[in-house]
Amino acid sequence: MIEIKNIHKEFDGRVVLADINAAFQQGKVNMVIGGSGTGKSVLLKCMIGILTPEKGAVLYDGRDFIKSDLDQVKEIRREMGVLFQGGALFDSKTVLENVRFPLDTLTSQTIEEKNAQAMLCLQRVGLEASAHQMPSDISGGMKKRVGIARAIVMNPKYLFCDEPNSGLDPLTAVKIDLLIQEITKEFNMTTIVISHDMNSVMRMGEYIMFLKDGHKVWEGNNTNLLLSDIPDLQEFLSTKLT
Template sequence: MIEIKNITKTFGDRQVLAGIDGTFRPGDTSLIIGGSGTGKSVLLKCMIGLIKPDSGEVLYDGRNFLTSNIDEQKAIRREMGVLFQGSALFDSKTVLENVRFPLDMLTEKPEDEKVARAHECLQRVGLEGAADRMPSEISGGMKKRVGIARSIVLNPKYLFCDEPNSGLDPLTSIKIDQLIKEITDEYKITTIVITHDMNSMMEIGEKIMFLYQGNKLWEGDSDTITHSTVPELNEFIYANKLLREIEK
């Protein structure tokens, strides 16, 4: 379980996060949604240690990540999997080498175990046959799946996905959402997805947090989001629906 308490962050004179609280449970696919510049990606970076918040707590199963010493933080980071926006694959490495990279960096497993685990993760995302290909030789959707395979190669307890559907067509986006949901259910991972995609909200949003100008204005699930009485959220939903219609 991940808990965040009173997370605040200011850049210069601009407050990006204003006291954000939330609880994210194992086996749930939790979404953090909001328009551009609302603070959702900054919140994720605070949670995984890429940005230090001005105040607040980030608890991983009761362990305060922000006040832990370096060794404790490293231990928590080994339990994280991260799917970055754009997949962030190494162009000079094969698909297999990209997937096994966290094993090379963070473990001392024997070579054969690393290779076997990387193949296992590629098989889980349906890309076993692409192991020897380069990132330039595969599609955008396949790159996302490689990124997911890499994010689960260390058997994480916590999975973070930053805009996993960015740049994908609607059908591929649905497949990526389904894969994230399946992996979350299968391994009982605590999964947090940063997104503005309406389909994701309705299909996999077991818990949804809406941010607006650095504030949490609403929290619920896919069954209750369309009944919101929050004007900013309703406007966000309407804009998403309109965009999807235009894309069709």
Template sequence: MIEIKDIHKAFNGRDILMGINGTFKPGDTSLIIGGSGTGKSVLLKSMIGIVKPEKGQILYDGRDFHNSDEETRKTIRREMGVLFQGGALFDSKTVLENVKFPLDMLTDMSEKEKIDRAEFCLKRVELDNAGGRMPSEISGGMKKRVGIARAIVMNPKYLFCDEPNSGLDPLTSVKIDDLIKEITDEFNITTIVITHDMNSVIGIGEKIMFLYKGKKLWEGDSNNIRTSTVPELNEFIFANKLLQEMRG
């Protein structure tokens, strides 16, 4: 379980996050939504340790991430899996080598054990025949699946996905959403997805947090978001539906 308590963050005197609170449970696919500049990416960076909040706590199963000793922080980081927005694959490494990379860096497993684990994760995302290919030889949707395989290769307790559907067509986006949901359920991971895609919100949003100008304005799930009485959230939903219809 991840708990965020009264998180504040500012850059150059400008408040980006103002008193954010929330709880994210194992086995739930939790979404953080909002328009550009609302603070959702800064919140994600705070949660994975790229930036440090000026105030507040981020607790991983009761462990205060930013206010613990270095050994505890390292332990928590090893329990995280991250799917970056652009995939962040190494162009010079094969698909298998990309997935295996965290094991090379962070474990003392034998080479055979690392290869077996990487191949297992590739099979789980239905890419068991792609291990020898280079990132330049696969599609955008396949790159996202490789990114998911790499994110789960360390068997994480916590999975963070930053705009996993960015740049994908609607059908591929649904497949990526379904895969994230399946993996979350299968391994009982605490999963947090940063997105602005309303299809993802309706499809897999078991818990949804809406940020607006650095504040949490609404929290709920995919069933009750349609009946929201928060004007800013309704405007966000309408704008996204309109954009999808124009693209569509």
């Protein structure tokens, strides 16, 4: 489980996140939704340590990530997998080398062990045949799958996905959603997805938090999302479902 308590973040005096509280459950796909500029990606960056909030706590199974010493921060980071919005693959590395990268930097395994682990993850996302291709030689959907393989190569407890369907056609987006759901259950991870894709939200949202202007306005799941009478949420849904 990941808990966030009273997360508050400002930039030059402008409040971007205002005392956000939430509990993200293990073994479920947890989603953070909202329009552009509502603080979704800032929240993710605070949770994974790219940004530091002015106040608040981020608890990984009870461990306060923000207040942890360097050794515990490293330990928690080893338990994270991150799928960045643009894929963030290294153009100069093969698919296999991209997936292997966290093992290269964070473990002392032999090259044979690292290659074997990376290949297992590529097999899990159906890309073992593309192991020796370069990122420039594969499609956008395949790049996202490579990103997922890299994100799970360390057998993480926590998976973060920033707009995983950005730039994908609808059919490929469905495949990525299903893959995220499957690996969440398979590895019993706490998965957090940042998204504005309502199709994905309705498919995957076992827990959903809606942000508006840096405030948490609503939380629930995909079965009661459309039943909400919160005006800000209704307005957001009306722009996404038309």
